[in-house]
Amino acid sequence: MTPTQATNAGGETSGKTPLLYDPKVRGILYQIGVLAMVGLLSWYLMSNTLANLERQNIATGLGFLEKQSSFEIGESLISYSAADTYFKALLVGALNTLLVSFIGIVLTVVLGTFIGIARLSTNWLVSRMAAVYIEVFQDIPILLQLFFWYAFFYEILPGPRQALNPFNGVFICNRGLIFGIPAAHPAFMYMGIAFVAAIAAVWALKRWARARQARTGQAFPTFKVGVGILIGLPIVTWWLGGAPTAMDVPALKGFNFRGGVSVSPEFTALLLGLVLYTAAFVAEVVRAGIQSVSRGQTEAALSIGLRAGQVLNLVILPQALRVIVPPLTSQMLNLTKNSSLAVAIGYPDFVSVAGTTINQTGQAIEGVGLIMAVYLIFSLSTSAFMNWYNKKIKLVER
Amino acid sequence: MNAAPTDLQPTETLKPPAASVGVLGWLRTNLFSTWYNSLLTLAVIYLLWVSIPPFVRWAFVDSFWTASGKECLEADTGACWSIIPNNIRFIMFGFYPYAEQWRPGLAVVLLVGLLVFSQFRRNWKKSLLYYWLAGLVIMGILMKGGLGLAPVESTKWGGLPLTLLLSVFGLTAAYPLGIVLALGRQSRLPAIRSLCVVYIELIRGVPLISLLFMSSVVFPLFLPEGVTVNKILRAQVAIILFTAAYIAEVVRGGLQGMARGQYEAAESLGLNYYQTMRLIILPQALKIVIPPSVSILISAFKDTSLVVIIALYDLLKTTQAVLGNPEWMGFSAEAYIFIALVYFVCCYYLSSFSRKIERELDTGY
Numbered sequence: 204m205t206p207t208q209a210t211n212a213g214g215e216t217s218g219k220t221p222l223l224y225d226p227k228v229r230g231i232l233y234q235i236g237v238l239a240m241v242g243l244l245s246w247y248l249m250s251n252t253l254a255n256l257e258r259q260n261i262a263t264g265l266g267f268l269e270k271q272s273s274f275e276i277g278e279s280l281i282s283y284s285a286a287d288t289y290f291k292a293l294l295v296g297a298l299n300t301l302l303v304s305f306i307g308i309v310l311t312v313v314l315g316t317f318i319g320i321a322r323l324s325t326n327w328l329v330s331r332m333a334a335v336y337i338e339v340f341q342d343i344p345i346l347l348q349l350f351f352w353y354a355f356f357y358e359i360l361p362g363p364r365q366a367l368n369p370f371n372g373v374f375i376c377n378r379g380l381i382f383g384i385p386a387a388h389p390a391f392m393y394m395g396i397a398f399v400a401a402i403a404a405v406w407a408l409k410r411w412a413r414a415r416q417a418r419t420g421q422a423f424p425t426f427k428v429g430v431g432i433l434i435g436l437p438i439v440t441w442w443l444g445g446a447p448t449a450m451d452v453p454a455l456k457g458f459n460f461r462g463g464v465s466v467s468p469e470f471t472a473l474l475l476g477l478v479l480y481t482a483a484f485v486a487e488v489v490r491a492g493i494q495s496v497s498r499g500q501t502e503a504a505l506s507i508g509l510r511a512g513q514v515l516n517l518v519i520l521p522q523a524l525r526v527i528v529p530p531l532t533s534q535m536l537n538l539t540k541n542s543s544l545a546v547a548i549g550y551p552d553f554v555s556v557a558g559t560t561i562n563q564t565g566q567a568i569e570g571v572g573l574i575m576a577v578y579l580i581f582s583l584s585t586s587a588f589m590n591w592y593n594k595k596i597k598l599v600e601r
Numbered sequence: 602m603n604a605a606p607t608d609l610q611p612t613e614t615l616k617p618p619a620a621s622v623g624v625l626g627w628l629r630t631n632l633f634s635t636w637y638n639s640l641l642t643l644a645v646i647y648l649l650w651v652s653i654p655p656f657v658r659w660a661f662v663d664s665f666w667t668a669s670g671k672e673c674l675e676a677d678t679g680a681c682w683s684i685i686p687n688n689i690r691f692i693m694f695g696f697y698p699y700a701e702q703w704r705p706g707l708a709v710v711l712l713v714g715l716l717v718f719s720q721f722r723r724n725w726k727k728s729l730l731y732y733w734l735a736g737l738v739i740m741g742i743l744m745k746g747g748l749g750l751a752p753v754e755s756t757k758w759g760g761l762p763l764t765l766l767l768s769v770f771g772l773t774a775a776y777p778l779g780i781v782l783a784l785g786r787q788s789r790l791p792a793i794r795s796l797c798v799v800y801i802e803l804i805r806g807v808p809l810i811s812l813l814f815m816s817s818v819v820f821p822l823f824l825p826e827g828v829t830v831n832k833i834l835r836a837q838v839a840i841i842l843f844t845a846a847y848i849a850e851v852v853r854g855g856l857q858g859m860a861r862g863q864y865e866a867a868e869s870l871g872l873n874y875y876q877t878m879r880l881i882i883l884p885q886a887l888k889i890v891i892p893p894s895v896s897i898l899i900s901a902f903k904d905t906s907l908v909v910i911i912a913l914y915d916l917l918k919t920t921q922a923v924l925g926n927p928e929w930m931g932f933s934a935e936a937y938i939f940i941a942l943v944y945f946v947c948c949y950y951l952s953s954f955s956r957k958i959e960r961e962l963d964t965g966y
Contacts, residue, residue, distance in 0.1 A: 234792035241796065248823045255822045326638045327631035328645050342948035343941045344903040347917055351941070354933030540808035547910055554810060567818035574811045575803075582806040 252568070259565075267564045268293070274559055276551045278467055289560055296556030297577055303470065303552065304539040304581070307477045311538060312531070314478060315485025322490045333486065340483035345541050349476040353548040356468035363459050372452050374460060381465040383452040390444025397440040398433070405429040426516075469550035473542065481538045488534060492527035493519070524596050532589035536582050543578070553577055670928040684932045685939050688923045692940075695759015695914040701751060705762040708740040712765055720954050722961065737773075740766075755833050759914030761943070763833070767915070768902040771840040772848075775901075776894075778841065779848025780887075784878065786849065787856055797849070804846035809907055812839040817911040836908050844901050851893045855886035888962060895955035899948050906944075916940060 222228055256263060268290040275285050280298045283291055322333040340348075357377055360367065366376035372383035385391065412423035441447075453463030496519050504518040505511075545552035554574055561570035621629065633639040663679025665672065666686070673681035685692070694702045715736045718724055744762065746752035758766075785797035804812070816839035817832065824830065859882055867877040909918045920936050923929055929936075 230790045234790050237796065238792055251825050252822045254826065255824075258826065324638075324641075325631070325634060326641050328642050332645060338949065339945065342899075342903075342945045342952070344906040344917070344944055346906045346909060347937060347941055347944065350917070350921070351933070351937045354937065358931050358933050536806075543808040543810045544907070544910075546810070554808070554814075558814070561814075561818060567814075568822065571811060571815045571819050574814065575807045578808055578811065579803070579806040 261565045263566070263569075265569055267560075267566055267569070270564075272560070272563075274563070276556065277549075278470065278551055289564070292556050293553065293560065293573065296551055296553035299551055300539075300542055300545075300553040300577075300581075303473055303477070303545065303550070304542050307474055307481070307538050307542065308535050310474070310478045311481045311485055311534070314482040315534075316489050318482060318486035319489025319493070322486060323493060337483045337486050340479055341487075343480075345476060345480045346544055346547060348480055349472060349544055349548050352472035352475045353468070356472055363455060366455075366460075372450065372463070374453060377468065378459060379466050379468040380471045381453045381460045381463050383450050383463045385447065386449040386451040388444070388447040388449070390441055390447050393440050393444050394437040397436045401433045401436040404432055404436070408432070426512075467550070469545070469548055472548055473545050473550050477538055477541055480541070481534055484534050484537070485531065488527055488530045491530075492523040495526045496522045521596060525593075528589060528593045528596065532586055532593075535589070536585055539581050539585065540578060543574075670930075670932070674931070680935050681932045682935055682939075684923065684929050684935050688926075688929065691760075692916070692919045692923060692936075693760045694762065695919045696757045697759060697762075698751075698753060698757065701753060704743045704750065704753075705758070705760070708743040709762050709765060711736055711740055711743075712769060716769075720958075722958075733773075737770075755831055758833060760919045761916050763914065764902070764905050764916045767833075767837055767840055767905040767908065768898070770837060771844050771901050771905070772894075772898050774837075775841045775844035775848055778845040780852050780883070782845060782849035783852035783856060786853055801846045801849050804843055805850070809839075809843050809904055810910055812843050813907060813911050815839065832911070833913060836911060836913055840901065840905065843904075844897065847897055847900075848894070851890050851897060852886065854893070855888075855890035856882065858889050859886055891962060892955045892959040895951055895958070899951050899955075902947060902951070903944065916943065 269288055271285075272287060272289045272292040273285045274292070276283055276292060276295050278299060279295045280302060281291075281295060283295045318333050318336060321329050322337065324330045324333070356379065360375060360377045363374075363376050363378055366374040366381075368374055374381040408429060409425055412425045416422055451462050453460040453465070500518055500522065501514055504514040509517065542552060543554040546555040546558055549555070557570050557574050561567050564570075617626075632642045659679045665676070665679065665681050665683050668676070668681065668683050669687075670681065670684065673683065690699070690702060694705050697705055715733060718732070719729055742748055742750065744753070744758060744766070745755065782797050782801060785793050786801065788794045788797070813836060816835040820835050820838075821829065863881055863885070864877065867881040872880065905915060906917045908915050909921070912918070914922070917940060920940050924933055924936055
């Protein structure tokens with residue numbers, strides 16, 4: 204299709220486009236071509252794969268999920284033993300991934316916001332320290348950081364007998380992080396129920412306050428009262444439930460600690476690495492978001508008589524969040540995806556369990572497919588939720 | 602305005618109060634402006650005071666620079682930096698034959714030289730492309746052998762050259778693919794558009810490690826019987842496929858940043874799709890996306906460390922291998938700090954380059 208041909212064709216037909224030069228027909232031809240190429244390639248790969256699988260006597264399909272896994276998993280949220288099925292083993296892995304991602308995301312957002320604000324502080328020292336933190340932690344690969352923290356636990360920290368004891372009831376040693384919790388008591392369950400009830404009450408209060416403000420123009424101190432309800436209701440329940448103060452404090456018995464909650468070095472190292480690494484990125488996101496709201500907005504808000512808290516709540520945050528939320532979402536997803544590096548330091552996350560499964564069954568395609576599917580589900584559901592939230596806080600343009 | 606009265610004496614120039622200029626003034630405005638800032642400053646100084654001196658003592662005062670691992674272990678007072686000089690050749694070059702290690706060394710120097718050369722905008726000409734092509738070919742010959750150099754199997758490649766090759770080749774090869782994907786995603790043809798969207802979103806939704814697993818365990822199944830592709834190349838393909846999806850999104854940002862008028866102007870000149878893209882849109886769009894592309898290079902550089910998990914001997918894995926040696930066991934902190942420094946210097950250099958180029962390219966419209 205050289206230019207000369209094109210002009211000839213255009214000249215001869217004068218007005219009527221030949222079939223091959225009709226953009227619509229061409230578009231369809233291109234699409235058919237590309238689809239045919241993709242189809243051929245996948246057919247080729249499929250046939251190779253099937254031949255290879257047959258030759259190596261590897262079963263196909265997801266039948267292996269029903270079989271007995273016969274390997275132990277170090278940490279599990281649900282009861283699991285080697286006699287359980289592969290399906291249950293993978294479920295344990297997926298729950299571990301969810302656990303570390305969820306706690307990691309919460310801590311990252313808190314730490315990242317804190318550092319991002321520190322970066323903008325008028326205090327030179329604080330702002331410099333935040334800048335150094337951001338630069339250092341962003342520029343070192345996450346895997347290296349994980350290895351470092353893992354080595355930190357196993358090589359640098361002392362054994363249980365010489366465990367570090369930074370606070371009363373908290374021990375750090377090469378067996379991980381061990382801390383005391385309040386001893387079991389029925390009052391704590393009631394406190395949980397009270398907390399849920401408090402959340403519902405605050406939600407109702409907020410609706411009522413908004414309706415009242417729309418009707419009468421009178422503002423209601425929703426925030427203060429809300430915090431009061433959220434904290435007060437569980438405390439009152441605790442007091443009514445007999446005010447249990449007994450603590451389950453870890454104590455050294457023999458070579459290890461008994462009692463309290465102990466978090467494994469693998470989990471702690473993974474969490475530490477993920478949070479410190481991602482927080483550096485979140486800090487930059489938060490800084491950019493706050494800086495995106497111009498100084499005039501604050502001044503205008505103050506000049507119409509809003510108080511400092513109202514300025515932040517009604518003027519700055521709604522605008523900053525709009526800038527912050529989309530990149531924050533992708534950082535949360537990055538953290539979830541990076542949690543798959545757990546396999547390198549021996550924390551039984553989904554990838555690690557799936558890797559063991561692949562080794563035992565030889566069903567690599569199904570295994571890798573499952574890994575991809577599970578992460579896709581995590582990613583898609585997180586981004587669906589964040590998109591919903593983003594839409595909620597989006598600027599309503601008139 | 603009236604003329605100034607003439608009988609006024611020039612007033613004495615008052616100096617600003619001593620507390621608002623000089624060192625004192627700086628301290629006041631930057632560290633002790635309010636009571637809580639003062640408190641914050643003191644808290645940070647306290648934190649630095651309890652953390653920095655012990656670290657300095659460990660790292661510099663009580664440290665060992667030439668002792669053997671055993672001597673370090675016996676003394677057990679400070680950092681044992683001698684793990685680095687004693688193993689530097691292995692950490693840097695892995696299992697590459699000892700006598701031939703000048704070759705990967707030279708390849709790294711060449712690559713760094715090319716990167717430094719390309720950072721100056723006055724060198725951004727067509728000749729730069731040829732320099733790169735020539736450089737990559739020479740690097741390939743240096744690494745692999747040929748032309749009188751003894752051949753070295755790629756299974757023996759390792760250390761820093763491997764890390765650099767995986768990331769630089771990864772980005773170079775992923776870029777064209779990323780552009781094609783970005784154009785495909787913007788295409789008006791539904792089949793092509795949805796293929797590209799599915800590819801990009803699928804890859805961006807899964808961790809790199811799952812692709813690396815795929816390259817190490819699934820990919821061999823895809824090939825016909827008897828055909829094998831070596832491990833490094835397979836990992837390289839995984840990195841390219843992964844990076845391309847991210848580049849596609851960056852390029853799409855650039856394409857969307859183009860004003861509609863640019864497309865219309867090109868169409869009204871009678872340019873077809875390829876001409877429009879090649880002559881009008883891409884040159885402008887790609888210029889906008891240079892800074893985010895450097896960020897992708899930085900993350901690709903950091904992400905290559907993940908090949909550790911499929912047992913390729915990159916910089917991180919060679920370091921771990923040294924730490925597995927009984928003589929040097931237990932000095933992880935020293936070794937990892939050294940490697941972290943290598944990564945930090947590279948990434949910091951790249952990110953400050955990206956900031957510089959962003960300022961230069963910012964033409965204000």
